[in-house]
Amino acid sequence: MPLLEVKDLKTWYEVKSGWLKPSKFVRAVDGVSLSLEKGETLGLVGESGCGKSTLGRSIVRLEEPKSGEINLRGVNLATLKGRSLRTARKRFQMIFQDPYGSLNPRMSVEKMLDEVLYIHTTLDKPARLQRMVELLGMVGLGKEQLGRYPHQFSGGQRQRIGIARALAVEPDLIVADEPVSALDVSVQAQIVNLLMEVQRETGVAFLFIAHDLAVVEHISDRIMVMYLGKIVESGSASAVCASPAHPYTEALLSAVPVLDPETKKRRIVLPGDVPSPLDPPKGCPFHPRCPKALGKCRIEAPELIPLPSKNNHSVACHLHANEESIG
C-alpha cells in the first residue's frame, strides 16, 4: 500500500458574483488522484493559478476538500476534524514558499520549535532542547541561532528554519510549496541539496511543488503536470522530461531556458493566456492554446490514461487515445 493515496480529490472555492446572482465555483482542484511511496519525491508543476498550492494545502488539510479521499497510511485525512486532525498532523507537514512570511516575527527559533515538540512529543525540557539543537544541525544551523528572531536571518536561513520546523515531528510526508522559488540561485542549490539529504536520512516523502521544471526534475522521482485543476500528465521524472507526451508539457519544457548556447532549441510559444478556472473551456481544458488540437478536443474531455508502452506514464490527451486502442 502506498504511503499516500489521494482519490478523486476536489477542492472548489465559492466566489460570490454579486447580489442575488448564484455564486460560482473556482474549480481549483478538480478530481485529482495520486499516490506517493515512502521516501519518494513527487514533483508537481504547472502554471500559476492551476491549483498546485490548493492541492498541497488540501492534502495537509489547510483547505477543506469538497469531496474525495486523502489516505495517509490508511487513515482518511479528508474526514478528520478538530483534535483528531491536530494529532494526525504529526504525520504530515508543510514547507512554505515565502521565507519572510512563514515565520512568526515575534517568536524566537527556540519558541517556534519548542512549541511543535511540546505538542507532539512527551519529551521534557532538556530533551526538547537537545532535539532542537539536533534539528538545527540537520538543516545546517548552529545552536547559537536558537535565541534569534526571524528578522535576524537571511532568506535561505529562514527557509532552513521552516524545514527544521517541518522535520521536528518526524513526519512521513512533507508538502513543500515552492520552497526555493523565492531564493537566489546559489541559495536555491543549498536548499535543494538539503531537502535531498534530509530525505536520505529520514526517509520522508515529498510532494514538491514548483513552477521551475529544471528544479522539479532535479529533485523528483516522479512528476505530475497540472493544468486548470486537473492532472494532464504524470510519469517518472526522466520519462516526462525526455519524452513529454502532452502538448502542454512539451511547451513547458521548451520554455525552460537551456544554459548551453549551442542547443538553442525552438521555443514553442503558446498563444493566449491561461483561461480562468471560473469557466474552464469545454472539452480538453488545454485546447484553446494547444498547437496540435483535434476537432474532438473541443467537445470531449480526455481522461488520464496510462501510455501502453511505458511504465506508469499517463497522459490526458486525445492524441494518445489512439495508441491506447491500438495497443
Next chain:
Amino acid sequence: MTTSGGFLKRLLSNKIAAVASCVLVAYVAAGVCEEAYAIACRASGSTPIYGRGNIKERYEPPSEKHWMGTDYAGKDVFWKALFGIRTALKVGLIGAALASTIGLALGVAAGYLGGKTDKVVVWIYSVFASIPTLLFILAFALLLRRGFLSPALAKGFESISDSLGTDPGMMALYLGIGMTGWVSLCKVARGETARLKHTDYIQAAKTVGVSPVRIVLKHLLPNLLHVAIVYFTIRFAYAVMTEVIVSYLGLGVQLEPSWGVMIAHGQQRLWRGVWWEVGAATIFMFFLVLPLHVLGDALRDALDPRLKR
C-alpha cells in the same frame, strides 16, 4: 525581546515623544502617591488636604499660602487640581482598559472565527457606532445615579462601588466609557486578524497542530498588540476628557476632586474675575491629554512595522 529594545530606542529618539513620556511618568507617579495618601486618610479617618477649607478664606486669588488661590469653600485650588490627577488617571486607565479589552476580544473573535460570529459582532458595533458616545455615557450615568434602575439593581450597584472603594459616579464613568470606546479598536482588530489569519506563519502554526486557542493567544495577539497599545493611549486621552465633561455636567464624579467639577464651580464666578479654579483645572488637564496624544502618534510610528528599516 530584541525587537522591543529597538522599539524603545526608536521611540525615545523622537525628542517630543521623550518629553511627553517624562510628563506622563510624573503624572502617574503623582497619581500613585495620591492614591496611597487617600487610602491612608480613609484608614485614619482624617480629612485629606484637598478637603480642608476655611470658609473665611473663600475666593482668594493666588498667593504664597495658596499657590492657585481658593475656591468657594476656601479649599486650596492647587491641592484640588493636583488630586484631580488621581481621578483622571483612574477613569482613563480603567475606562481605556475596559474599552481595549472588549474591542480586542470581539475584534479577534470576529476576525478569526468569521461566519456567524463575525456577522453578530459587526451588527453590534454598527449599533454602537451609530449612538452618540457622550449622550450614551450621560444617559447611562443618569440612569445609575438617579436609581432609575430597579431599586434592587441600584442597591447592588452601590454596594459594588462601595466595596471597590470608588464613587458610584466614577463606576458609571468606567462602564460608560468602556462600553462605548471599543468600537474603532474592534474594527481594526477584526480586519488585522482576518488578514493575519491567512499569513503563512499562522497557517504554519496550524499545520504543526497548534490548537486554535493557542494560535490566537500566542501567535495572533502578539502581532496585534502594537495596534492595541496605540489605541489604548488615544482612548486614555479621550476617557480623561470624557470624565471632565461628564463631571462638568454634574453627572460624573461627586465625592472626589475632579477637574470637571472644578471647572463647573469655577465658571460661576468667572465673570467676577475668579479665573484661578478654571485655569488650574484646565492646565492640569491639558498637560495630561496633550502628551497622551503625542505619545499615541509616536507609538504608532515606532511600532509600525512598515516604517522599520
Next chain:
Amino acid sequence: MSLLEVDNLSIDFMVDGCWLPAVSDVSFTLERGEVLSIVGESGCGKSVTCLSLARLLPEPPARYSSGQITLAGEAVLQSSPRALREIRRRRISYIFQEPTASLNPVFRVGDQILEAVELREKGKNNDPRGKTLELLSQVGIPEPATTAKRYPHELSGGMQQRIMIAMALAGDPDVLVADEPTTALDVTIQAQILDLLAKINHERNMAIILVTHNLGIVADMAQRVVVMYAGKAVEAADTETLLRHPAHPYTKALLRAVPKIGHPKETLATIPGNVPSPRDFPPGCRFHGRCVEALALEKDSTCATRAPEWREIAKGHHAACHCLK
C-alpha cells in the same frame, strides 16, 4: 563609438546616516542591435545600475560618487534637467518586473499609451491615436482597438507587460531597459514576452539591456553578459564564452549551481555562505570568504586584502579576480 558607455560607475546610498556602496566601479558598453544581459543575485545592484542610466535614482538617498555614463554621445550625469528629460523621452525607456505596479489602475490602457505617445511626440505626430493602435499590434495584442478600452486589472500579467512594452516604445528609444520583465510571469507567458523583445530589437535596430537572475534566459537572449556580485561587475564577455569558459570563480560556481534538465537527483554544486549586504562587504575581493579558489583559501592572501582590478583577460572578455593571469 558605442551607443552606451558606462565607465567606472559608483553609486552610494545614505542609510541611517552613513553611505553604503550599492554599485562600485562598474563598466560596460552597449552596441546598437545588441541584447546585453546583466545577471546577478538579489541585491547585487542590477536595478540601481539600470536606473542610473537615465539618472532616475532619487538623490538623496542616492549619490553618484564616481564614473561616467555616455548615452549616444551625451554625458548623462552632467546633463541639465532639461536635457535629462529629453534623454528619458527619446533615448531610453524602461519596463519593470511588476506591470501592475507601473500601470495606473484608473485609466484605460489605451489612454495611458496615448499619453506616452503625445508626451514623446509633442506637436510632431498628427495621428497619436493611430500610433497607439500600431504600437499595440506591434506588441502582439489581439484586437488593439477593443483592448485599448480596457482597464489594467482586466488584463492578465502577460498582457499588462505587453502594454508596458508598448508604452516604452512610444518614444522610439535607442535603449530599452528591461528589469526582470518576466520574473512575475508564467513560464509559457515568459516565452511569449522574450520572443516579443527579441523581435522588437531585431525590427527596430535598437539595443536592449535585459536584467535577470535566470542564466537560462541569458543563454537564450543575450549576445553579451555582465555578471555582477555584491555591487561589482565580476565578469563580462559574449554569451558563448561566458557560459562555456567562465573565468571568474563566482560565475563558475553560479553556473554549476543551476539545476539542468537531464541530470536528476545529483547533488548540486553550491556556493557556501550567503550574499553579503552592503553593510558588511568584506575587504579585498567581495567574493572572498565564499570563494573556493585555492588562492582565496590561503591565509592573508591578496584576495583578503586588495580588491582585484577589472582587466581584459582575452579580447572582449573582462574579469576581476586575482587568480586570473
